[in-house]
Amino acid sequence: MKKLFAVLFCIALVAGANVTAQPTTESLQGVWQAVEVTVTGPGARTITIPEPRPNLIILTAKYYSRVEIHSDAPRPAPADMSKATADELRAVWGPLAAEAGTYEVAGNTFTMRPLVAKNPATMAPGAFVTYSYKLDGHTLWVTSQKDQNGPTVNPVTVKAVRVE
Numbered sequence: 001m002k003k004l005f006a007v008l009f010c011i012a013l014v015a016g017a018n019v020t021a022q023p024t025t026e027s028l029q030g031v032w033q034a035v036e037v038t039v040t041g042p043g044a045r046t047i048t049i050p051e052p053r054p055n056l057i058i059l060t061a062k063y064y065s066r067v068e069i070h071s072d073a074p075r076p077a078p079a080d081m082s083k084a085t086a087d088e089l090r091a092v093w094g095p096l097a098a099e100a101g102t103y104e105v106a107g108n109t110f111t112m113r114p115l116v117a118k119n120p121a122t123m124a125p126g127a128f129v130t131y132s133y134k135l136d137g138h139t140l141w142v143t144s145q146k147d148q149n150g151p152t153v154n155p156v157t158v159k160a161v162r163v164e
């Protein structure tokens with residue numbers, strides 16, 4: 001599941017590459033939503049993300065921002081958040097992923113460097129994630145390649161569509 005989140009994060013980074021004033025089919029800049037995730041290795045599977053898709057990735061010329069819900073079911077809503085148990089709060093906030101930062105593009109790869117994130121480990125000094133990407137019109141595929149710890153053992157590919 002962590003790899004899924006990392007790949008979704010990478011989409012945000014890729015969108016900023018090859019930027020033009022207005023998004024075109026050749027530009028990564030824009031607003032994207034993940035529609036499909038392909039996981040390799042043990043438990044390999046392809047996950048289709050149904051509407052409404054609980055993720056949004058915004059890419060500018062140099063920066064990205066992403067907010068996503070990573071859950072197979074709706075998050076519970078305790079009747080009174082001020083009285084919620086630790087388990088109830090984890091069920092509400094645990095599936096939320098949020099990051100923003102900078103990225104750079106080189107050829108058909110991009111590297112993201114988080115500046116702020118819900119998970120503090122994601123924004124540790126020297127933290128990065130590198131992805132390969134393919135853009136075809138308003139469809140984008142990104143595949144995890146490596147991070148600060150080395151090559152990705154079981155790459156995850158995310159298919160995203162431009163929503164703006």
